[in-house]
Amino acid sequence: MVREILRVTNISCGCNKVMVTVEDGSNFIADAVIITMPLGILKANFIEFEPKLLDRKVTAISDLGVGNENKIALRFNNVSYPCLYGSRAFVYDLEKLSDEFAANFVML
Template sequence: MVGISTSPWWSWTHGLMVRSYLPVINTLAKGLDIRLGHRVTNVVRRYNGVKVTVENGKTFIADAAIAELGVGLENKIILHFENVFWPNVEFLGVVAGISYGCSYFLNLHKAARHPVLVYMPSGRLAKDIEKMSDEAAANFAFVQLKKILPDASSPIQYLVSRWGSDINSLGEATSMCYPGSVHGAYSTGMMAAEDCRMRVLERYGELDLFQPVMGEMASLTIPLQISRM
């Protein structure tokens, strides 16, 4: 079955960050000791905390570390066209009898005014696409688009992500309540941070430890420009 989605709840739950997520990252990073360029290779639990080893052999001693973070996989195949030939909707989707055959496209033209569609494969399909060349992946996405719009014109440019095989990500943070969303990833990270905080509290018994920081995080004001899809 092929369909074009006009579902009203999608229209208010999605938005496009006009100036990327950098303002969010910079605001959340204020006051924190963040070390870039330190890829962790090993974490060893000690009686009084954890010992973290990074790729260059340097070690750090910390009170706690994240034990696990929910990770899923959804890649993006960005197709840039000469002209817009699709309807002015947020999503175009394909519904199939098996999950592997389901797919959808995000319409960036609706928010950014560029003739761009983003194919969003997830799960096993996303992993299989990572084994393809960029050209083959773009061709695969275009074949899926033709199932929705048989008269679709060929893309003039394409870009393919490979989050699952990227050693610095190995997927995307995910949430059971808000899968495939930025606020879901954010809430998952906050839950992991809270778990670390509680482990430190259990060890030292200081109930007010980190509470000012966590309180500030909950009331952050971040200047953003969001274009509604």
């Protein structure tokens, strides 16, 4: 079951189940949960975790920075990378390239 646009207040793990409590008091129980949230929400401790997060995880979260992200689209008149056909061929063909060429290609 996928739920969107619900404000989570508590995530409780135990007995091979996860219980997620949302703002209106409703509870959802599942085998596993995937949660996506902005880093600012996580840093502000709006969500209570049970058991509490390990100190090293709390420290890592607090050390992460929040900032603006920009997307850049580039258009090239000439192709400067090898002509590879199909997404499945990409990784396979990239492995055939020399180490130096592959490193330079990835760094573009």
